Amino acid sequence: MIASQQDLRASHGAGRAVFRQAVRILEERGVAYMRRGPGGGLVVAEPNPDFVGRSLSILVESLTRDIQQLGVLPYALETHLFLHGAPRLGPEACERIRGLIHRLDRMAEAQFQAVGGHRLLHQAIRTASREPAVLLANRTASEFASDIMPYSINVSVESERGEAWRITREAAEALIAGDTPTLFDCRRRMLAMFHARWPTWNETDHDPGSPPKTVDPGRPEFNRAGNQAERLTREILREIRSKGWRAGERIGSGAELMARYGASTTILRQAVRMLEEHSAVEFIRGRKGGLYVATPNRARTIAQAAAFLARSAPAPADIHAFLTQLILEGLNQARAARLAGGCKQPQARETIAFGDFCTFAATQCANPMVELFVEILLPFGVQQSQAATQPGAVLDAFTAGDLATRRRLFLTAVWKAGGSEAR
Incomplete structure (x- = not known):
C-alpha cells in the first residue's frame, strides 16, 4: 500500500x-x-509483462514486416521450455495445466469460443515455467502475431476444436509427462499446418481491399468498447505497416479515420490513446492536424523491459539458457554472408568478453527481434567477467555460409562461459 x-x-x-x-x-x-x-x-502491483510486451511488439513492427523474423522468438521460447523448463515443472504447474484442460473440455462450443479456449491452453503451455523472461517473450510474440495475422484468422484459430486444438492438447499432456520427443513432434505438426495455410493468410493480410473488421455481429463478446478499441489499434498498425512505417506521415483526420474504420468518436479516441502510450502515433490538433505516424522509443522500451525483469528477479541460469536458444535460432535463420552493416567487426585475433560475443552474434543474425531481446536479457544472465572468446572464426563461418560451424562455435563459447549451468 x-x-x-x-x-x-x-x-x-x-x-x-x-x-x-x-x-x-x-x-x-x-x-x-x-x-x-x-x-x-x-x-x-505484481510485476506484469503485458504493457512492456505490447511496447516491444510495436517497436519490432516498426523495424520489420517479415513475420519469419518474428518466428525466432516463439521458436526459441518453446525450445527453451522443452529442454530447460519441462524437466523442472513442479506438480502445481502440471495441475494448473490439467485443470485448465478439464475446464475447457467441459465447456459448450459457444463458451469455448467466447473465452478463446485454444489460445488459453496454448499460452498456459508456453508460460508453464513462469520464468520472467519467458513471460515477457511470450507476451511480445503473442501481440506481434495478433497484429500481423488478420482478426478473422486469429479468432478461428483460438476458438475452434479442430486439428490444431487436438495437437495443442496432446502437447499439454506431453509437457505434464516430461515427454520431450512428443513436444517437438507436436510443434512440427503444428508448424506444418501453419505453413500449409500461410499463403491464404498472407494474401488476406496484405490485400488492400480487405475491409477492416472492428465489429463482429456473430461474436457479441468481441463487441465491447474495450475490445473494439483494441481491434482498431491493430487495424491502424496494419495500415502503418503497409505504408512502410514512415515517421511523420499523416494517417488521416479524426473524421477520415472514423469513416474509414466505421468507428465512433469514443472508440477512435480510446484506440489513439492506447497507441500513443506506446509511441506508435501522435495526434496533432489544428487545421492541418490529424493522426501521424511516430517512432517508438527504443531506449525507453528497453528500460521498461529491464525494470520488469529487475522487479521479477529472474534466475541468471534461466536467462542464460533462454538467451542461448534465442541466439541459436537467430543463427539458424541468418542468411549466409549477410553481415549487419555499420557495426564494428572484431578482428580475427581479437578476444572479447562473452557478453560482447553474444551481442556480436546477435548482430550477425540481422534480426531486430534477436538483437532487441539480447540487449534486454544480457545484463541479467551474463557477466562480462565470464570466459572470453575469439569471434573471428564465427565471422568466417558467416561469410562461408557454414551454419553448423557457427552454431558449434557459439555453443563452445556458451560452454566456457556457463560452466556446469550451460552443460
Missing part, C-alpha cells in the same frame, strides 16, 4: 479528474492499482 486516495490527492495537490487519469495510466502500465473499500488506496 502506497497511500489512500485522499492522502495522495492532498500531498500532490491533484484534483479528482487528474488523479483518476494518473491511476488509469499506472494501472495500464502494470505499476499500481486502486484497492476499493475500507483501508483501500493505491497498491503496488
Whole structure:
C-alpha cells in the first residue's frame, strides 16, 4: 500500500479528474492499482509483462514486416521450455495445466469460443515455467502475431476444436509427462499446418481491399468498447505497416479515420490513446492536424523491459539458457554472408568478453527481434567477467555460409562461459 486516495490527492495537490487519469495510466502500465473499500488506496502491483510486451511488439513492427523474423522468438521460447523448463515443472504447474484442460473440455462450443479456449491452453503451455523472461517473450510474440495475422484468422484459430486444438492438447499432456520427443513432434505438426495455410493468410493480410473488421455481429463478446478499441489499434498498425512505417506521415483526420474504420468518436479516441502510450502515433490538433505516424522509443522500451525483469528477479541460469536458444535460432535463420552493416567487426585475433560475443552474434543474425531481446536479457544472465572468446572464426563461418560451424562455435563459447549451468 502506497497511500489512500485522499492522502495522495492532498500531498500532490491533484484534483479528482487528474488523479483518476494518473491511476488509469499506472494501472495500464502494470505499476499500481486502486484497492476499493475500507483501508483501500493505491497498491503496488505484481510485476506484469503485458504493457512492456505490447511496447516491444510495436517497436519490432516498426523495424520489420517479415513475420519469419518474428518466428525466432516463439521458436526459441518453446525450445527453451522443452529442454530447460519441462524437466523442472513442479506438480502445481502440471495441475494448473490439467485443470485448465478439464475446464475447457467441459465447456459448450459457444463458451469455448467466447473465452478463446485454444489460445488459453496454448499460452498456459508456453508460460508453464513462469520464468520472467519467458513471460515477457511470450507476451511480445503473442501481440506481434495478433497484429500481423488478420482478426478473422486469429479468432478461428483460438476458438475452434479442430486439428490444431487436438495437437495443442496432446502437447499439454506431453509437457505434464516430461515427454520431450512428443513436444517437438507436436510443434512440427503444428508448424506444418501453419505453413500449409500461410499463403491464404498472407494474401488476406496484405490485400488492400480487405475491409477492416472492428465489429463482429456473430461474436457479441468481441463487441465491447474495450475490445473494439483494441481491434482498431491493430487495424491502424496494419495500415502503418503497409505504408512502410514512415515517421511523420499523416494517417488521416479524426473524421477520415472514423469513416474509414466505421468507428465512433469514443472508440477512435480510446484506440489513439492506447497507441500513443506506446509511441506508435501522435495526434496533432489544428487545421492541418490529424493522426501521424511516430517512432517508438527504443531506449525507453528497453528500460521498461529491464525494470520488469529487475522487479521479477529472474534466475541468471534461466536467462542464460533462454538467451542461448534465442541466439541459436537467430543463427539458424541468418542468411549466409549477410553481415549487419555499420557495426564494428572484431578482428580475427581479437578476444572479447562473452557478453560482447553474444551481442556480436546477435548482430550477425540481422534480426531486430534477436538483437532487441539480447540487449534486454544480457545484463541479467551474463557477466562480462565470464570466459572470453575469439569471434573471428564465427565471422568466417558467416561469410562461408557454414551454419553448423557457427552454431558449434557459439555453443563452445556458451560452454566456457556457463560452466556446469550451460552443460
